[in-house]
């Protein structure tokens with residue numbers, strides 16, 4: 001069934017293409033069962049590489065004819081290649097005609113149908129599922145696209161660039177002709193045809209140009225596009241202001257689709273979005289959804305420069321566009337947040353995400369550098385490492401050269417490379433060259449180890465104070481653990497932002513030995529050796545170090561601080577990130593001690609009083625309090641342990657949560673009352689912070705009440721669930737009931753389903769909430785299995801599959817890791833079932849087992865058995881095979 005074989009592609013084997021495709025004219029006769037594609041390409045040989053045949057990529061296509069300069073030519077098909085030996089030396093025209101079957105395409109890569117409309121997804125290698133092509137990012141062509149389809153069924157016909165012409169054809173059909181003036185790689189091609197409606201907005205940018213912005217969705221979803229449109233406008237304004245990067249198209253289109261493998265896609269001028277990353281109304285989307293939509297709209301828009309105008313030479317360079325664009329969307333979100341505290345909340349959320357997803361990746365079977373050295377299936381490398389660690393790497397450039405220096409580096413990058421397909425080295429060189437003599441430029445080669453070494457560096461910091469000499473010596477040591485294929489690592493360049501506090505919490509001036517005077521109370525040390533000491537002079541008293549402020553490098557920090565020192569930071573650190581970090585470390589220390597000793601967790605008065613002080617604090621804002629009072633995630637806790645017993649971790653976290661709920665009961669009740677939002681709904685940082693804290697308080701109150709058999713708070717939660725004026729409050733109240741396994745959870749779940757029947761994104765939340773319910777006596781697992789039979793459940797829609805199956809396997813460790821191995825059996829079944837439909841989604845689910853080797857018994861053996869069962873399947877996709885083989889290696 002599957003053609004082709006699993007070959008390992010290596011970065012060092014990169015060769016420039018033997019031919020360039022300069023222009024391509026595509027004609028589509030769109031029919032769901034069989035779409036006809038005609039492609040006319042202007043091709044020339046690349047004289048810089050050895051003479052060879054023309055080899056085009058093509059998958060799942062039906063080839064109808066091949067003409068060179070209008071004449072037939074001999075060719076052969078081998079695996080996924082169409083090979084033409086006799087291609088001329090002089091420039092020529094190649095015409096190919098083929099068909100494909102969009103309706104049968106369940107992989108959602110290439111051209112497919114969803115809800116009766118046509119959509120495409122070409123990144124990374126989907127274009128070859130539409131027509132034969134040099135489907136690689138360094139081949140950039142100018143596209144003209146002619147779409148023909150039934151007018152009644154597909155009134156809207158879209159492709160990249162500008163609309164040249166549209167009109168009627170015979171037999172109820174119509175056409176549209178599009179032209180994109182910017183040469184682009186095939187992965188940025190897109191077409192959409194369907195019965196869609198658009199929200200439109202005309203804007204004039206700073207540069208005085210007029211643009212038409214359109215957001216296309218299904219009929220009925222138009223009211224849910226206002227937030228996306230506002231986010232798009234804010235993104236355009238921000239990129240012009242911060243990086244002087246203007247919108248380069250007269251028309252910028254965004255389209256929503258329900259069946260989509262990822263969040264969204266930056267096709268030139270025609271971004272395609274998963275509806276979950278686009279549609280929002282206060283009644284159906286949470287504050288977190290509004291925030292996520294804003295950042296994804298921004299991310300895709302920012303790709304127009306970082307990704308589209310300057311693209312990747314090959315897929316190993318993926319982080320060139322993804323790491324940089326994530327960095328840009330994170331900076332945008334921070335700038336939108338406005339207040340320093342709201343900025344810190346953004347940073348904390350980003351780091352929490354990095355630690356929950358990227359750190360485990362970096363210590364598991366799939367550990368790979370930000371710029372991978374090899375892959376079997378490139379779709380497996382759209383990872384937290386490439387995206388989120390990649391973004392941290394870009395942030396370190398900015399930390400090392402300063403904000404203005406970074407902007408100058410970006411300017412030089414575009415001056416040098418606009419219109420090109422380049423590498424991570426080109427980016428590094430541009431930032432370095434724009435900042436001669438900087439801490440980056442003098443260490444560029446060592447800095448670039450961030451691209452080549454996998455694994456999260458461990459940074460150990462120890463200080464010693466000499467009262468007589470009034471000096472404080474800070475010794476920093478680094479080491480990076482071995483990862484698959486990389487036994488030994490060299491020291492990395494680690495920017496360590498820091499401050500020193502007195503035990504009373506005052507910031508101390510920072511003067512290094514050899515300096516004439518103190519340079520403020522915060523600075524960045526650059527560690528570039530395995531071990532280095534820094535001596536601070538004129539230090540009046542033994543300080544408490546506040547290290548790695550703002551999480552200045554993606555490392556694991558061991559600062560050896562005592563509880564007392566962490567409490568000082570929690571109370572006084574001027575760096576909000578480290579203040580939050582202190583709260584997490586205090587919790588982590590207690591949870592880890594319980595897990596390691598096997599003794600039941602008992603929270604001490606010092607910790608409880610510290611948490612009470614945070615909750616009652618007069619100045620801290622609600623969003624920060626909610627983050628500080630939320631216990632570390634179970635995945636992050638597992639990262640700290642050599643042997644992982646998911647049940648022990650869960651038990652310790654649950655015990656801590658319950659004790660916090662009990663000990664602070666009156667404080668939670670006051671916080672709940674004090675943080676009600678009276679004003680009309682807006683998803684801004686202030687309101688959403690208040691709602692987040694109120695929801696946490698409510699969850700704690702319901703948990704405490706359920707344990708003590710009290711019915712007042714569950715009753716109030718049910719009432720709030722019924723009366724809520726927005727989805728954040730409604731889902732918050734529902735989650736409080738469900739997480740506590742309160743009796744009222746059942747009627748509330750039923751009511752929620754009835755209320756939102758037919759709204760697929762909300763029904764996804766309904767499934768997800770149940771899939772993530774903290775385990776109690778096997779009930780959560782049993783419920784997921786039962787929900788697999790629900791009439792609303794389907795494996796075919798990625799959002800729905802994720803909402804139930806991934807919620808269990810990825811985000812509900814205690815329900816998933818069972819002594820009877822039933823969770824792993826379920827996982828194996830679902831990976832195989834999904835693989836037959838959609839390899840990309842199956843492969844993502846397969847990754848749940850990345851860290852099986854660190855599991856305690858009996859989980860470890862059972863996990864291996866389940867992975868081996870998947871690996872034994874003959875017909876696996878390359879996607880899943882690569883994951884399970886790496887897991888078993």
Ligand code: ARG
Pocket residue numbers: 123124262264265266299300322379382
């Ligand atoms: N470039 C898209 C984005 O980050 C994501 C594409 C993901 N593609 C894939 N094959 N997984 O905006």
Ligand code: ZN
Pocket residue numbers: 299303321322325
């Ligand atoms: Zn991206």
